Amino acid sequence: MHARIIGTGSYLPEKILTNDDLSKLVDTSDVWITERTGIRERRMAAEGEMTSDLALVASQRAIQAAGVQASDIDLIVVATTTPDVIFPSTACILQQKLGIPGCAAFDVQAVCSGFLYALATADNFIRAGSSKCALIVGAEIFSRILDWTDRTTCVLFGDGAGAAVLRRDALPGVIATELHADGRYTDILKVPGSIAAGAVKGKPYLEMDGPAVFKFAVKALGDAAESILAAQRISKAEVDWMIPHQANLRIIESTAKRLDLPMSKVVVTLPQHGNTSAASIPLALDTAVRDGRVKQGDLLLLEGIGGGFAWGSALVRW
Structure with a gap:
Protein backbone atom coordinates (compact mmCIF):
# COMPACT_ATOMS: atom_id res chain seq x y z
CA MET A 1 0.00 0.00 0.00
CA HIS A 2 1.01 3.59 -0.58
CA ALA A 3 0.27 7.01 0.89
CA ARG A 4 -1.39 9.61 -1.32
CA ILE A 5 -1.97 13.28 -0.52
CA ILE A 6 -5.68 13.89 -1.02
CA GLY A 7 -6.08 17.39 0.38
CA THR A 8 -4.06 20.44 1.41
CA GLY A 9 -4.76 23.56 3.44
CA SER A 10 -2.93 26.59 4.77
CA TYR A 11 -3.36 29.64 6.96
CA LEU A 12 -1.58 32.97 7.32
CA PRO A 13 -2.29 35.37 10.19
CA GLU A 14 -4.02 38.62 9.25
CA LYS A 15 -1.28 41.06 10.28
CA ILE A 16 1.14 41.93 7.48
CA LEU A 17 4.61 43.31 8.23
CA THR A 18 6.17 44.79 5.08
CA ASN A 19 9.80 45.59 4.42
CA ASP A 20 8.96 49.26 4.76
CA ASP A 21 7.44 48.54 8.17
CA LEU A 22 10.67 46.83 9.21
CA SER A 23 12.74 49.80 8.08
CA LYS A 24 11.12 51.74 10.91
CA LEU A 25 12.30 49.17 13.46
CA VAL A 26 15.86 48.41 12.32
CA ASP A 27 18.45 49.84 9.93
CA THR A 28 17.21 48.25 6.72
CA SER A 29 15.19 48.99 3.60
CA ASP A 30 12.85 47.33 1.14
CA VAL A 31 15.61 47.30 -1.49
CA TRP A 32 18.18 45.77 0.91
CA ILE A 33 15.84 42.95 1.98
CA THR A 34 14.38 42.22 -1.46
CA GLU A 35 17.74 42.08 -3.24
CA ARG A 36 19.28 39.73 -0.67
CA THR A 37 16.33 37.47 0.10
CA GLY A 38 13.42 37.97 -2.29
CA ALA A 55 -2.50 24.63 12.66
CA LEU A 56 -6.22 24.22 13.32
CA VAL A 57 -7.35 26.45 10.45
CA ALA A 58 -4.86 24.88 8.01
CA SER A 59 -5.96 21.40 9.11
CA GLN A 60 -9.66 22.17 8.73
CA ARG A 61 -9.06 23.44 5.21
CA ALA A 62 -7.00 20.36 4.32
CA ILE A 63 -9.66 18.01 5.72
CA GLN A 64 -12.36 19.83 3.77
CA ALA A 65 -10.30 19.70 0.56
CA ALA A 66 -9.71 15.96 1.10
CA GLY A 67 -13.43 15.30 1.34
CA VAL A 68 -13.09 13.36 4.60
CA GLN A 69 -14.35 13.88 8.13
CA ALA A 70 -12.07 14.85 10.99
CA SER A 71 -13.10 11.59 12.65
CA ASP A 72 -11.46 9.68 9.75
CA ILE A 73 -8.03 10.90 10.87
CA ASP A 74 -6.11 8.19 12.75
CA LEU A 75 -2.68 9.89 12.97
CA ILE A 76 -1.63 13.50 13.59
CA VAL A 77 1.97 14.63 13.13
CA VAL A 78 2.77 18.30 13.71
CA ALA A 79 6.12 19.73 12.67
CA THR A 80 6.97 22.80 14.71
CA THR A 81 9.86 24.59 16.38
CA THR A 82 7.53 26.95 18.22
CA PRO A 83 5.07 24.76 20.18
CA ASP A 84 2.30 26.26 22.29
CA VAL A 85 3.96 25.00 25.48
CA ILE A 86 6.78 22.65 26.48
CA PHE A 87 4.20 19.89 26.75
CA PRO A 88 1.68 18.55 25.92
CA SER A 89 2.59 18.41 22.25
CA THR A 90 1.01 20.85 19.84
CA ALA A 91 -0.35 17.77 18.04
CA CYS A 92 -2.30 16.76 21.14
CA ILE A 93 -3.63 20.30 21.55
CA LEU A 94 -4.63 20.31 17.86
CA GLN A 95 -6.30 16.92 18.32
CA GLN A 96 -8.40 18.35 21.15
CA LYS A 97 -9.40 21.36 19.03
CA LEU A 98 -10.37 19.08 16.15
CA GLY A 99 -12.46 16.97 18.54
CA ILE A 100 -10.95 13.62 17.53
CA PRO A 101 -9.54 11.98 20.70
CA GLY A 102 -7.94 8.57 20.62
CA CYS A 103 -5.65 8.51 17.59
CA ALA A 104 -1.87 8.82 17.78
CA ALA A 105 -0.68 12.43 17.89
CA PHE A 106 2.84 13.79 18.32
CA ASP A 107 5.23 16.55 17.26
CA VAL A 108 8.45 16.32 15.25
CA GLN A 109 11.22 18.91 15.55
CA ALA A 110 13.38 19.31 12.47
CA VAL A 111 12.97 23.08 12.10
CA CYS A 112 12.57 24.13 8.46
CA SER A 113 12.69 20.54 7.17
CA GLY A 114 10.05 19.49 9.70
CA PHE A 115 7.25 19.02 7.17
CA LEU A 116 9.40 16.57 5.20
CA TYR A 117 10.11 14.64 8.40
CA ALA A 118 6.36 14.60 9.15
CA LEU A 119 5.61 13.46 5.59
CA ALA A 120 8.15 10.63 5.80
CA THR A 121 6.79 9.57 9.19
CA ALA A 122 3.17 9.45 8.01
CA ASP A 123 4.17 7.71 4.78
CA ASN A 124 5.91 4.95 6.73
CA PHE A 125 2.98 4.60 9.15
CA ILE A 126 0.66 4.09 6.20
CA ARG A 127 2.99 1.72 4.36
CA ALA A 128 3.33 -0.35 7.55
CA GLY A 129 -0.44 -0.59 7.92
CA SER A 130 -0.53 1.41 11.16
CA SER A 131 -2.52 4.29 9.66
CA LYS A 132 -5.17 4.68 6.99
CA CYS A 133 -5.68 8.44 7.03
CA ALA A 134 -3.07 10.82 8.42
CA LEU A 135 -2.97 14.56 9.01
CA ILE A 136 0.43 16.23 8.80
CA VAL A 137 0.99 19.88 9.66
CA GLY A 138 3.80 22.41 9.60
CA ALA A 139 3.02 25.36 11.88
CA GLU A 140 5.22 28.12 13.26
CA ILE A 141 5.17 31.43 15.12
CA PHE A 142 8.77 32.46 14.57
CA SER A 143 8.04 36.10 15.36
CA ARG A 144 8.26 35.22 19.06
CA ILE A 145 11.82 33.87 18.89
CA LEU A 146 13.31 36.75 16.88
CA ASP A 147 15.53 39.55 18.13
CA TRP A 148 13.83 42.54 16.54
CA THR A 149 17.03 44.59 16.84
CA ASP A 150 19.00 42.15 14.66
CA ARG A 151 18.39 43.07 11.03
CA THR A 152 20.23 39.99 9.75
CA THR A 153 17.57 37.64 11.15
CA CYS A 154 14.35 39.50 11.94
CA VAL A 155 13.76 40.38 8.27
CA LEU A 156 13.73 36.73 7.20
CA PHE A 157 10.97 34.99 9.10
CA GLY A 158 7.20 35.00 9.39
CA ASP A 159 4.32 33.03 10.89
CA GLY A 160 1.98 30.55 9.23
CA ALA A 161 0.75 26.98 8.89
CA GLY A 162 0.22 24.40 6.17
CA ALA A 163 -1.35 20.95 6.30
CA ALA A 164 -1.99 17.87 4.21
CA VAL A 165 -4.16 14.78 4.52
CA LEU A 166 -2.66 11.46 3.39
CA ARG A 167 -4.74 8.35 2.76
CA ARG A 168 -3.85 4.75 2.04
CA ASP A 169 -4.05 3.99 -1.67
CA ALA A 170 -3.13 1.18 -4.04
CA LEU A 171 -1.42 3.65 -6.39
CA PRO A 172 1.79 5.47 -5.49
CA GLY A 173 1.36 9.03 -4.27
CA VAL A 174 4.39 9.54 -2.06
CA ILE A 175 6.96 7.78 -4.21
CA ALA A 176 9.94 8.23 -1.91
CA THR A 177 11.37 10.33 0.90
CA GLU A 178 14.98 10.87 1.96
CA LEU A 179 15.98 12.41 5.29
CA HIS A 180 19.40 13.57 6.48
CA ALA A 181 20.96 15.36 9.45
CA ASP A 182 24.41 16.48 10.56
CA GLY A 183 24.72 17.64 14.15
CA ARG A 184 28.23 18.97 13.59
CA TYR A 185 26.64 22.19 12.32
CA THR A 186 24.41 22.99 15.29
CA ASP A 187 26.19 26.27 16.04
CA ILE A 188 25.54 28.09 12.77
CA LEU A 189 21.74 28.15 13.10
CA LYS A 190 20.18 27.84 16.54
CA VAL A 191 18.07 29.22 19.39
CA PRO A 192 20.31 28.36 22.36
CA GLY A 193 17.91 29.32 25.16
CA SER A 194 16.32 26.81 27.54
CA ILE A 195 14.13 26.84 30.63
CA ALA A 196 15.59 25.84 34.00
CA ALA A 197 14.35 26.44 37.53
CA GLY A 198 11.54 28.64 36.29
CA ALA A 199 13.75 30.99 34.27
CA VAL A 200 15.10 31.29 30.74
CA LYS A 201 18.70 30.12 30.58
CA GLY A 202 20.75 31.39 27.65
CA LYS A 203 19.62 33.49 24.70
CA PRO A 204 16.03 32.67 23.65
CA TYR A 205 16.40 34.26 20.19
CA LEU A 206 17.41 32.89 16.83
CA GLU A 207 21.10 33.11 15.95
CA MET A 208 22.43 32.48 12.45
CA ASP A 209 25.70 32.58 10.55
CA GLY A 210 24.10 33.64 7.27
CA PRO A 211 26.97 32.96 4.82
CA ALA A 212 27.68 29.55 6.34
CA VAL A 213 24.00 28.58 6.23
CA PHE A 214 23.73 29.70 2.61
CA LYS A 215 26.79 27.73 1.52
CA PHE A 216 25.70 24.55 3.30
CA ALA A 217 22.07 24.80 2.15
CA VAL A 218 22.86 25.21 -1.55
CA LYS A 219 25.03 22.09 -1.62
CA ALA A 220 22.85 19.95 0.65
CA LEU A 221 19.64 20.71 -1.20
CA GLY A 222 21.21 20.06 -4.59
CA ASP A 223 22.70 16.79 -3.38
CA ALA A 224 19.40 15.69 -1.79
CA ALA A 225 17.43 16.40 -4.94
CA GLU A 226 19.86 14.57 -7.21
CA SER A 227 20.11 11.66 -4.78
CA ILE A 228 16.38 10.95 -4.57
CA LEU A 229 15.94 11.26 -8.34
CA ALA A 230 18.82 8.85 -8.97
CA ALA A 231 17.55 6.36 -6.40
CA GLN A 232 14.15 6.27 -8.11
CA ARG A 233 15.66 6.31 -11.62
CA ILE A 234 13.76 9.45 -12.47
CA SER A 235 15.32 12.08 -14.71
CA LYS A 236 15.38 15.78 -13.88
CA ALA A 237 13.28 16.44 -16.98
CA GLU A 238 10.41 14.38 -15.55
CA VAL A 239 9.90 16.76 -12.61
CA ASP A 240 6.86 18.96 -13.23
CA TRP A 241 7.22 21.14 -10.12
CA MET A 242 9.87 21.76 -7.53
CA ILE A 243 8.31 22.95 -4.28
CA PRO A 244 11.19 24.00 -2.02
CA HIS A 245 11.44 25.35 1.48
CA GLN A 246 10.94 29.09 1.13
CA ALA A 247 14.03 30.49 2.85
CA ASN A 248 15.92 32.62 0.37
CA LEU A 249 15.30 33.24 -3.33
CA ARG A 250 19.00 32.88 -4.16
CA ILE A 251 19.09 29.41 -2.59
CA ILE A 252 15.98 28.39 -4.52
CA GLU A 253 17.42 29.70 -7.79
CA SER A 254 20.75 27.94 -7.20
CA THR A 255 19.05 24.61 -6.59
CA ALA A 256 16.85 24.98 -9.67
CA LYS A 257 19.89 25.80 -11.80
CA ARG A 258 21.73 22.71 -10.58
CA LEU A 259 18.73 20.58 -11.55
CA ASP A 260 18.37 22.30 -14.94
CA LEU A 261 14.87 23.38 -13.93
CA PRO A 262 13.55 26.70 -15.24
CA MET A 263 12.11 28.94 -12.53
CA SER A 264 8.76 28.57 -14.31
CA LYS A 265 8.70 25.04 -12.84
CA VAL A 266 9.45 26.22 -9.29
CA VAL A 267 6.73 27.26 -6.84
CA VAL A 268 7.83 30.44 -5.07
CA THR A 269 5.68 32.00 -2.35
CA LEU A 270 8.57 33.50 -0.38
CA PRO A 271 7.84 37.15 -1.27
CA GLN A 272 4.41 36.96 0.37
CA HIS A 273 5.25 35.28 3.69
CA GLY A 274 9.00 35.02 4.15
CA ASN A 275 10.57 31.99 5.80
CA THR A 276 7.84 30.22 7.78
CA SER A 277 10.11 27.30 8.68
CA ALA A 278 8.18 23.99 8.82
CA ALA A 279 5.11 25.69 7.35
CA SER A 280 6.77 26.93 4.16
CA ILE A 281 6.61 23.77 2.02
CA PRO A 282 2.94 22.96 2.77
CA LEU A 283 2.05 26.66 2.32
CA ALA A 284 3.65 26.65 -1.13
CA LEU A 285 2.10 23.29 -1.99
CA ASP A 286 -1.38 24.43 -1.02
CA THR A 287 -0.99 27.65 -3.00
CA ALA A 288 0.03 25.76 -6.16
CA VAL A 289 -2.76 23.20 -5.76
CA ARG A 290 -5.46 25.80 -5.23
CA ASP A 291 -4.39 28.08 -8.07
CA GLY A 292 -4.39 25.14 -10.48
CA ARG A 293 -0.68 24.92 -11.25
CA VAL A 294 -0.38 21.43 -9.77
CA LYS A 295 -2.52 19.02 -11.77
CA GLN A 296 -3.37 15.34 -11.48
CA GLY A 297 -0.45 13.18 -12.54
CA ASP A 298 2.19 15.86 -11.95
CA LEU A 299 5.48 14.81 -10.38
CA LEU A 300 6.49 17.05 -7.47
CA LEU A 301 9.92 17.38 -5.91
CA LEU A 302 9.77 18.73 -2.34
CA GLU A 303 12.93 19.71 -0.49
CA GLY A 304 13.97 21.64 2.58
CA ILE A 305 16.73 22.26 5.11
CA GLY A 306 16.76 23.66 8.63
CA GLY A 307 18.76 23.93 11.82
CA GLY A 308 20.43 20.82 13.04
CA PHE A 309 21.34 20.67 10.23
CA ALA A 310 18.39 18.55 9.16
CA TRP A 311 17.33 18.30 5.55
CA GLY A 312 15.46 16.08 3.15
CA SER A 313 13.55 15.59 -0.07
CA ALA A 314 10.44 13.83 -1.31
CA LEU A 315 8.99 12.77 -4.63
CA VAL A 316 5.20 12.93 -4.82
CA ARG A 317 2.89 11.98 -7.67
CA TRP A 318 -0.20 14.18 -7.56
Whole structure:
Protein backbone atom coordinates (compact mmCIF):
# COMPACT_ATOMS: atom_id res chain seq x y z
CA MET A 1 0.00 0.00 0.00
CA HIS A 2 1.01 3.59 -0.58
CA ALA A 3 0.27 7.01 0.89
CA ARG A 4 -1.39 9.61 -1.32
CA ILE A 5 -1.97 13.28 -0.52
CA ILE A 6 -5.68 13.89 -1.02
CA GLY A 7 -6.08 17.39 0.38
CA THR A 8 -4.06 20.44 1.41
CA GLY A 9 -4.76 23.56 3.44
CA SER A 10 -2.93 26.59 4.77
CA TYR A 11 -3.36 29.64 6.96
CA LEU A 12 -1.58 32.97 7.32
CA PRO A 13 -2.29 35.37 10.19
CA GLU A 14 -4.02 38.62 9.25
CA LYS A 15 -1.28 41.06 10.28
CA ILE A 16 1.14 41.93 7.48
CA LEU A 17 4.61 43.31 8.23
CA THR A 18 6.17 44.79 5.08
CA ASN A 19 9.80 45.59 4.42
CA ASP A 20 8.96 49.26 4.76
CA ASP A 21 7.44 48.54 8.17
CA LEU A 22 10.67 46.83 9.21
CA SER A 23 12.74 49.80 8.08
CA LYS A 24 11.12 51.74 10.91
CA LEU A 25 12.30 49.17 13.46
CA VAL A 26 15.86 48.41 12.32
CA ASP A 27 18.45 49.84 9.93
CA THR A 28 17.21 48.25 6.72
CA SER A 29 15.19 48.99 3.60
CA ASP A 30 12.85 47.33 1.14
CA VAL A 31 15.61 47.30 -1.49
CA TRP A 32 18.18 45.77 0.91
CA ILE A 33 15.84 42.95 1.98
CA THR A 34 14.38 42.22 -1.46
CA GLU A 35 17.74 42.08 -3.24
CA ARG A 36 19.28 39.73 -0.67
CA THR A 37 16.33 37.47 0.10
CA GLY A 38 13.42 37.97 -2.29
CA ILE A 39 11.10 38.65 0.66
CA ARG A 40 8.68 41.59 0.49
CA GLU A 41 6.40 40.93 3.47
CA ARG A 42 5.64 38.44 6.19
CA ARG A 43 2.71 37.62 8.51
CA MET A 44 2.66 38.07 12.28
CA ALA A 45 0.48 36.09 14.68
CA ALA A 46 -1.92 38.15 16.76
CA GLU A 47 -1.56 38.58 20.52
CA GLY A 48 -2.86 35.39 22.11
CA GLU A 49 -2.83 33.45 18.81
CA MET A 50 -1.01 30.15 19.29
CA THR A 51 0.73 27.74 16.94
CA SER A 52 -2.11 25.25 17.42
CA ASP A 53 -4.59 27.94 16.33
CA LEU A 54 -2.75 28.41 13.04
CA ALA A 55 -2.50 24.63 12.66
CA LEU A 56 -6.22 24.22 13.32
CA VAL A 57 -7.35 26.45 10.45
CA ALA A 58 -4.86 24.88 8.01
CA SER A 59 -5.96 21.40 9.11
CA GLN A 60 -9.66 22.17 8.73
CA ARG A 61 -9.06 23.44 5.21
CA ALA A 62 -7.00 20.36 4.32
CA ILE A 63 -9.66 18.01 5.72
CA GLN A 64 -12.36 19.83 3.77
CA ALA A 65 -10.30 19.70 0.56
CA ALA A 66 -9.71 15.96 1.10
CA GLY A 67 -13.43 15.30 1.34
CA VAL A 68 -13.09 13.36 4.60
CA GLN A 69 -14.35 13.88 8.13
CA ALA A 70 -12.07 14.85 10.99
CA SER A 71 -13.10 11.59 12.65
CA ASP A 72 -11.46 9.68 9.75
CA ILE A 73 -8.03 10.90 10.87
CA ASP A 74 -6.11 8.19 12.75
CA LEU A 75 -2.68 9.89 12.97
CA ILE A 76 -1.63 13.50 13.59
CA VAL A 77 1.97 14.63 13.13
CA VAL A 78 2.77 18.30 13.71
CA ALA A 79 6.12 19.73 12.67
CA THR A 80 6.97 22.80 14.71
CA THR A 81 9.86 24.59 16.38
CA THR A 82 7.53 26.95 18.22
CA PRO A 83 5.07 24.76 20.18
CA ASP A 84 2.30 26.26 22.29
CA VAL A 85 3.96 25.00 25.48
CA ILE A 86 6.78 22.65 26.48
CA PHE A 87 4.20 19.89 26.75
CA PRO A 88 1.68 18.55 25.92
CA SER A 89 2.59 18.41 22.25
CA THR A 90 1.01 20.85 19.84
CA ALA A 91 -0.35 17.77 18.04
CA CYS A 92 -2.30 16.76 21.14
CA ILE A 93 -3.63 20.30 21.55
CA LEU A 94 -4.63 20.31 17.86
CA GLN A 95 -6.30 16.92 18.32
CA GLN A 96 -8.40 18.35 21.15
CA LYS A 97 -9.40 21.36 19.03
CA LEU A 98 -10.37 19.08 16.15
CA GLY A 99 -12.46 16.97 18.54
CA ILE A 100 -10.95 13.62 17.53
CA PRO A 101 -9.54 11.98 20.70
CA GLY A 102 -7.94 8.57 20.62
CA CYS A 103 -5.65 8.51 17.59
CA ALA A 104 -1.87 8.82 17.78
CA ALA A 105 -0.68 12.43 17.89
CA PHE A 106 2.84 13.79 18.32
CA ASP A 107 5.23 16.55 17.26
CA VAL A 108 8.45 16.32 15.25
CA GLN A 109 11.22 18.91 15.55
CA ALA A 110 13.38 19.31 12.47
CA VAL A 111 12.97 23.08 12.10
CA CYS A 112 12.57 24.13 8.46
CA SER A 113 12.69 20.54 7.17
CA GLY A 114 10.05 19.49 9.70
CA PHE A 115 7.25 19.02 7.17
CA LEU A 116 9.40 16.57 5.20
CA TYR A 117 10.11 14.64 8.40
CA ALA A 118 6.36 14.60 9.15
CA LEU A 119 5.61 13.46 5.59
CA ALA A 120 8.15 10.63 5.80
CA THR A 121 6.79 9.57 9.19
CA ALA A 122 3.17 9.45 8.01
CA ASP A 123 4.17 7.71 4.78
CA ASN A 124 5.91 4.95 6.73
CA PHE A 125 2.98 4.60 9.15
CA ILE A 126 0.66 4.09 6.20
CA ARG A 127 2.99 1.72 4.36
CA ALA A 128 3.33 -0.35 7.55
CA GLY A 129 -0.44 -0.59 7.92
CA SER A 130 -0.53 1.41 11.16
CA SER A 131 -2.52 4.29 9.66
CA LYS A 132 -5.17 4.68 6.99
CA CYS A 133 -5.68 8.44 7.03
CA ALA A 134 -3.07 10.82 8.42
CA LEU A 135 -2.97 14.56 9.01
CA ILE A 136 0.43 16.23 8.80
CA VAL A 137 0.99 19.88 9.66
CA GLY A 138 3.80 22.41 9.60
CA ALA A 139 3.02 25.36 11.88
CA GLU A 140 5.22 28.12 13.26
CA ILE A 141 5.17 31.43 15.12
CA PHE A 142 8.77 32.46 14.57
CA SER A 143 8.04 36.10 15.36
CA ARG A 144 8.26 35.22 19.06
CA ILE A 145 11.82 33.87 18.89
CA LEU A 146 13.31 36.75 16.88
CA ASP A 147 15.53 39.55 18.13
CA TRP A 148 13.83 42.54 16.54
CA THR A 149 17.03 44.59 16.84
CA ASP A 150 19.00 42.15 14.66
CA ARG A 151 18.39 43.07 11.03
CA THR A 152 20.23 39.99 9.75
CA THR A 153 17.57 37.64 11.15
CA CYS A 154 14.35 39.50 11.94
CA VAL A 155 13.76 40.38 8.27
CA LEU A 156 13.73 36.73 7.20
CA PHE A 157 10.97 34.99 9.10
CA GLY A 158 7.20 35.00 9.39
CA ASP A 159 4.32 33.03 10.89
CA GLY A 160 1.98 30.55 9.23
CA ALA A 161 0.75 26.98 8.89
CA GLY A 162 0.22 24.40 6.17
CA ALA A 163 -1.35 20.95 6.30
CA ALA A 164 -1.99 17.87 4.21
CA VAL A 165 -4.16 14.78 4.52
CA LEU A 166 -2.66 11.46 3.39
CA ARG A 167 -4.74 8.35 2.76
CA ARG A 168 -3.85 4.75 2.04
CA ASP A 169 -4.05 3.99 -1.67
CA ALA A 170 -3.13 1.18 -4.04
CA LEU A 171 -1.42 3.65 -6.39
CA PRO A 172 1.79 5.47 -5.49
CA GLY A 173 1.36 9.03 -4.27
CA VAL A 174 4.39 9.54 -2.06
CA ILE A 175 6.96 7.78 -4.21
CA ALA A 176 9.94 8.23 -1.91
CA THR A 177 11.37 10.33 0.90
CA GLU A 178 14.98 10.87 1.96
CA LEU A 179 15.98 12.41 5.29
CA HIS A 180 19.40 13.57 6.48
CA ALA A 181 20.96 15.36 9.45
CA ASP A 182 24.41 16.48 10.56
CA GLY A 183 24.72 17.64 14.15
CA ARG A 184 28.23 18.97 13.59
CA TYR A 185 26.64 22.19 12.32
CA THR A 186 24.41 22.99 15.29
CA ASP A 187 26.19 26.27 16.04
CA ILE A 188 25.54 28.09 12.77
CA LEU A 189 21.74 28.15 13.10
CA LYS A 190 20.18 27.84 16.54
CA VAL A 191 18.07 29.22 19.39
CA PRO A 192 20.31 28.36 22.36
CA GLY A 193 17.91 29.32 25.16
CA SER A 194 16.32 26.81 27.54
CA ILE A 195 14.13 26.84 30.63
CA ALA A 196 15.59 25.84 34.00
CA ALA A 197 14.35 26.44 37.53
CA GLY A 198 11.54 28.64 36.29
CA ALA A 199 13.75 30.99 34.27
CA VAL A 200 15.10 31.29 30.74
CA LYS A 201 18.70 30.12 30.58
CA GLY A 202 20.75 31.39 27.65
CA LYS A 203 19.62 33.49 24.70
CA PRO A 204 16.03 32.67 23.65
CA TYR A 205 16.40 34.26 20.19
CA LEU A 206 17.41 32.89 16.83
CA GLU A 207 21.10 33.11 15.95
CA MET A 208 22.43 32.48 12.45
CA ASP A 209 25.70 32.58 10.55
CA GLY A 210 24.10 33.64 7.27
CA PRO A 211 26.97 32.96 4.82
CA ALA A 212 27.68 29.55 6.34
CA VAL A 213 24.00 28.58 6.23
CA PHE A 214 23.73 29.70 2.61
CA LYS A 215 26.79 27.73 1.52
CA PHE A 216 25.70 24.55 3.30
CA ALA A 217 22.07 24.80 2.15
CA VAL A 218 22.86 25.21 -1.55
CA LYS A 219 25.03 22.09 -1.62
CA ALA A 220 22.85 19.95 0.65
CA LEU A 221 19.64 20.71 -1.20
CA GLY A 222 21.21 20.06 -4.59
CA ASP A 223 22.70 16.79 -3.38
CA ALA A 224 19.40 15.69 -1.79
CA ALA A 225 17.43 16.40 -4.94
CA GLU A 226 19.86 14.57 -7.21
CA SER A 227 20.11 11.66 -4.78
CA ILE A 228 16.38 10.95 -4.57
CA LEU A 229 15.94 11.26 -8.34
CA ALA A 230 18.82 8.85 -8.97
CA ALA A 231 17.55 6.36 -6.40
CA GLN A 232 14.15 6.27 -8.11
CA ARG A 233 15.66 6.31 -11.62
CA ILE A 234 13.76 9.45 -12.47
CA SER A 235 15.32 12.08 -14.71
CA LYS A 236 15.38 15.78 -13.88
CA ALA A 237 13.28 16.44 -16.98
CA GLU A 238 10.41 14.38 -15.55
CA VAL A 239 9.90 16.76 -12.61
CA ASP A 240 6.86 18.96 -13.23
CA TRP A 241 7.22 21.14 -10.12
CA MET A 242 9.87 21.76 -7.53
CA ILE A 243 8.31 22.95 -4.28
CA PRO A 244 11.19 24.00 -2.02
CA HIS A 245 11.44 25.35 1.48
CA GLN A 246 10.94 29.09 1.13
CA ALA A 247 14.03 30.49 2.85
CA ASN A 248 15.92 32.62 0.37
CA LEU A 249 15.30 33.24 -3.33
CA ARG A 250 19.00 32.88 -4.16
CA ILE A 251 19.09 29.41 -2.59
CA ILE A 252 15.98 28.39 -4.52
CA GLU A 253 17.42 29.70 -7.79
CA SER A 254 20.75 27.94 -7.20
CA THR A 255 19.05 24.61 -6.59
CA ALA A 256 16.85 24.98 -9.67
CA LYS A 257 19.89 25.80 -11.80
CA ARG A 258 21.73 22.71 -10.58
CA LEU A 259 18.73 20.58 -11.55
CA ASP A 260 18.37 22.30 -14.94
CA LEU A 261 14.87 23.38 -13.93
CA PRO A 262 13.55 26.70 -15.24
CA MET A 263 12.11 28.94 -12.53
CA SER A 264 8.76 28.57 -14.31
CA LYS A 265 8.70 25.04 -12.84
CA VAL A 266 9.45 26.22 -9.29
CA VAL A 267 6.73 27.26 -6.84
CA VAL A 268 7.83 30.44 -5.07
CA THR A 269 5.68 32.00 -2.35
CA LEU A 270 8.57 33.50 -0.38
CA PRO A 271 7.84 37.15 -1.27
CA GLN A 272 4.41 36.96 0.37
CA HIS A 273 5.25 35.28 3.69
CA GLY A 274 9.00 35.02 4.15
CA ASN A 275 10.57 31.99 5.80
CA THR A 276 7.84 30.22 7.78
CA SER A 277 10.11 27.30 8.68
CA ALA A 278 8.18 23.99 8.82
CA ALA A 279 5.11 25.69 7.35
CA SER A 280 6.77 26.93 4.16
CA ILE A 281 6.61 23.77 2.02
CA PRO A 282 2.94 22.96 2.77
CA LEU A 283 2.05 26.66 2.32
CA ALA A 284 3.65 26.65 -1.13
CA LEU A 285 2.10 23.29 -1.99
CA ASP A 286 -1.38 24.43 -1.02
CA THR A 287 -0.99 27.65 -3.00
CA ALA A 288 0.03 25.76 -6.16
CA VAL A 289 -2.76 23.20 -5.76
CA ARG A 290 -5.46 25.80 -5.23
CA ASP A 291 -4.39 28.08 -8.07
CA GLY A 292 -4.39 25.14 -10.48
CA ARG A 293 -0.68 24.92 -11.25
CA VAL A 294 -0.38 21.43 -9.77
CA LYS A 295 -2.52 19.02 -11.77
CA GLN A 296 -3.37 15.34 -11.48
CA GLY A 297 -0.45 13.18 -12.54
CA ASP A 298 2.19 15.86 -11.95
CA LEU A 299 5.48 14.81 -10.38
CA LEU A 300 6.49 17.05 -7.47
CA LEU A 301 9.92 17.38 -5.91
CA LEU A 302 9.77 18.73 -2.34
CA GLU A 303 12.93 19.71 -0.49
CA GLY A 304 13.97 21.64 2.58
CA ILE A 305 16.73 22.26 5.11
CA GLY A 306 16.76 23.66 8.63
CA GLY A 307 18.76 23.93 11.82
CA GLY A 308 20.43 20.82 13.04
CA PHE A 309 21.34 20.67 10.23
CA ALA A 310 18.39 18.55 9.16
CA TRP A 311 17.33 18.30 5.55
CA GLY A 312 15.46 16.08 3.15
CA SER A 313 13.55 15.59 -0.07
CA ALA A 314 10.44 13.83 -1.31
CA LEU A 315 8.99 12.77 -4.63
CA VAL A 316 5.20 12.93 -4.82
CA ARG A 317 2.89 11.98 -7.67
CA TRP A 318 -0.20 14.18 -7.56
